[in-house]
Structure formats: C-alpha cells, structure tokens
Amino acid sequence: MEHDDVLAVDQVDEAVLLVDPPRPADLDRAALTRRLAEALRVVAVVASTEDWGETYGKLLAWVEGHEGRFPSKRTTAGSEERSLATWANRQRQAKKNGKMTSERAALLEAVPGWRW
Numbered sequence: 867m868e869h870d871d872v873l874a875v876d877q878v879d880e881a882v883l884l885v886d887p888p889r890p891a892d893l894d895r896a897a898l899t900r901r902l903a904e905a906l907r908v909v910a911v912v913a914s915t916e917d918w919g920e921t922y923g924k925l926l927a928w929v930e931g932h933e934g935r936f937p938s939k940r941t942t943a944g945s946e947e948r949s950l951a952t953w954a955n956r957q958r959q960a961k962k963n964g965k966m967t968s969e970r971a972a973l974l975e976a977v978p979g980w981r982w
Contacts, residue, residue, distance in 0.1 A: 918970065921953050926977055934979050958982055 928937055928950055937943065937950035957974055960966040961982060974980050 921950070922970075922973060925950050925954060929977055929979065936979060 924946075925937070928947070929935070937947040937954065939948050939951040939955075943951070957966065957970070961971055961974075
C-alpha cells in the first residue's frame, strides 16, 4: 500500500486537534463536532482498508499454498481456514449488494479460481 502524504498530514492535523483542542471562543460546538467526526472517519477508513488488504493477502497465500483450493467453512477445517472462508463469503455478499469498490473486486478476481 502506498503512503499518502496528504492523508498523513490530515491525520496529524486531526491528532493535534484532539491533543490541543481549540478554546470555545476559537471554534463553535458544531464545527468541533464536524472536525472530530471527520477525524474518526479517516481513522476508521484507514483501519478498514488495512484489515481488508491483510486478509486479502492471507486468502491469496492460502489459495497458493493449497494448490488452488479455497478455504472451507466445514467443521473439520482449522480456525484460520474457516475465518478466511467467512471473509470470502462476506466479500461476495458485499459485491452482490453493491458495497464493494471496483478496485477490490478486481483484486479478488485476480485470485486464481475466484468465483462470485
């Protein structure tokens, strides 16, 4: 994943806001609430993206390490395998419900044997 200097600066600015909040005379309550909500949204998006990429990498490694076989949710599967199978199914549902970016869909389609 590439480093985004603009995003990094925005996160630092928001962190400063949380550490050294403006005085009431400097910023009204609504403006402070908007800035805090934006800071939390940025953190949530970054965390979500990193988690997705990490799990995608685990899925790719799993498939490559098991001769193209996809993880299964069967009861005899290990916890990692079941977890990856659940994650893959959630990705299929996200795509079906129109809640997946085209970039993520393309990455999943690049996994050998991926089926929607």
